[in-house]
Amino acid sequence: MIDSIQRFMLYLSMDKHILQQEPLWNYFSQTQKDLVLEGQYLTQDIIRDHAFHFKDYSFLIFPFAKTYEGFLKQLFKDVKFISHLDYISDHLRLGKLLSPHLEIRLGERSLYRKVSECGSEALAKRIWQTWKLGRNEIFHYFPHNLKAVSFRAAEQTIEEILETMREAYNELKLMRVKNRLMQYN
Secondary structure, three states: OOOHHHHHHHHHHHHHHHHOOOHHHHHOOHHHHHHHHHHHHHHHHHHHHOOOOOOOOHHHOHHHHHHHHHHHHHHHHHOOOOOHHHHHOOOOOHHHHHOHHHHHHHHHHOHHHHHHHHOOHHHHHHHHHHHHHHHHHHHOOOOOOOOOOOHHHHHHHHHHHHHHHHHHHHHHHHHHHHHHHHHOO
16 A cells, blocks of 8 residues: 555656646746756655655745746746836736735735636635745744644645646636737637
């Protein structure tokens, strides 16, 4: 029987090769590719050695969460949801713009609204849920709620980040192609 750690190692090694054959991989910047490869290496190296069992495996998620943020900014720029100046800004707060709770207040600036209208509400919800799961709940520290991430939760979060990027890329890039075709009609 394959235990959880062996199964995740197999998943990462398979996903590494599958991911590198997908259009999504070619869409990533070199920095994003490096982060994914480093995340996979870190995860496999930590697992392979069995040298130490951690109380909190959230550090395994960091490279993937960082890739997710960069990927979303690039994708939103490419489909014209944000400007180039927003993309390069140190002040763009992606989480705020993605929040469904701020959609009305943000109006036309709401990325949640833009994804819902141009893609689907299901995709907007998934992007937001993955943002919360893979970034907000990992990076923020609350003294009253020290959320340690188990190995299994880390692997599930990494899988969710990768799947959400695939779905967002496929749906929003397809929307962009359709919009270009509509311009010629």
